[in-house]
Amino acid sequence: MRAAATTTDPRLSVHTTLRLGGPAGRVLRAEGADEVVDAVGSADAAGEPVLLVGGGSNLVVADDGFDGTAVLLAGRGLSYERAGDAVVVTVDAGEDWDDAVAATVAEGLGGLECLSGIPGRTGATPVQNVGAYGVEVADLLVDVDLYDRRAGIVREHVPASELGLAYRTSVLKGNDDAIVLRVRFALRADGGSAPIRYAELARTLGVTPESRVDPAAAREAVLGLRRGKGMVLDAADHDTWSAGSFFTNPILPAADAPVIDGLAAWPAGADRVKLSAAGLIQNAGFARGHTGPGGRVSLSTRHVLALTHRGGGTTADLLALAREVRDGVADRFGVVLRPEPVLVNCHL
Structure with missing residues (x-):
């Protein structure tokens, strides 16, 4: 007989990195794929909505909470299989993402090192097509195992x-019909990292763009950069009480993109350009540490893209700050920033 998922603390604030949000109807902790299927299946049979929660690093939950079953992905496990010149690593959806990256680097495998330090669980990475420092999940993903809720x-x-992997999205995002159970990546087994494409990282490593380095060296450099921006979780550091980058970099027709001195921009396909959301926010007059209602929330003191909870705040406070920033950028430049995290029972 298979073990069942166990009931745990219903407060979603204790299961999210923002430390905000009201309770769920119930929270079930699932230790592996079988328990995820059982927990979701039992909620479906009862006609209850389901919220999947990994590390809670990409969730903004309403103060009213979630009227349904939240399933915590807590299963762990990695395995490796040689496939030609590559090694395919299979990772359980509940595996801590940075632990998984660290494990592959320790095995001497290259590919994931630039995604070091990102909080959350592995199952969320293809949903969001997680990316950082010139690498995204789509570059390495082989396949996934899914629980198809409609077919059971x-x-x-x-x-x-x-x-449908694209910039910070996929067909899985905003669609709870399919739930990720396992993820597989094809990694390099020749001792080299993925090509270093991000200029800031290349400068930190002292190499030219497109160089390949020791994966461990790349990982340490990325972790250092992320810590400097408050993007590595630390319970004592309110700059890390966030959902990471709150807004995605907008992609616009090149003809519609505002021209701003010093604003970072990258080609994004035929006649399209990706603009720096952080640059837009700063140029619209929002500085690091800009406070929201009562000083209970603010932009990070180190990175304007992170909206942070300073303690004693509410999701309503956070959303008020997000609207202020979004509307300020729109009024100044005519560009509407879109949120990157999943908004649960709330909206901008």
């Missing part, structure tokens, strides 16, 4: 090509 079956080895 597990679909194994669903190819990455079927997931």
